[in-house]
Amino acid sequence: MRVRVRVIVGILVIVWLAIGVAAAAQRDYFAGQPVSCASVGTVALTIVTGPLNYTGLNPKIACEIPQPSQ
Template sequence: MRRILSLLVLIWLVIGVVATVQRGYFSSGSTDCAGVSTIVVTILAGPLNYVGVNPQIDCPEIPQPSE
C-alpha cells in the first residue's frame, strides 16, 4: 500500500511539472514571490490544471526601506 501511495504522489508531481512547463512558468524568468508561488502551486496542483483550475497566489507588496 505504501509503495502504491508513493507512486501516486510521484505521478502527481510529474504531471504538475509537465503542467508548469506547458504554461511556460520556468521560462518566464520571474523570481519574485508571486512567480515562485505560482510555480510551486502549479506543481502541487498539476493534475487539477487539466480540468480547468488555474491556481495563482497574490503576494503583498514588500515595503521599501526609508531613505
C-alpha cells in the same frame, strides 16, 4: 501489506507531482522570468495541484513583499 500500500501511495504522489511539473512547463513558468514571490508561489501551486490543472484549474498567487523603510 503495509509496505505495498506505502509503495503505491509513493508512486501516486510522484506521478501526481510529475503531471504538475508538466502543466507548469506547458505554461512556460520555467522560461527565465524574473523571480518574485508571486511567480514562485504560482509555479509551486501549479505543481502541487497536479492533474487538476487539466480540468481547467489555473492557480495564481498574488503577494507583496514589504519594502524596507528608508
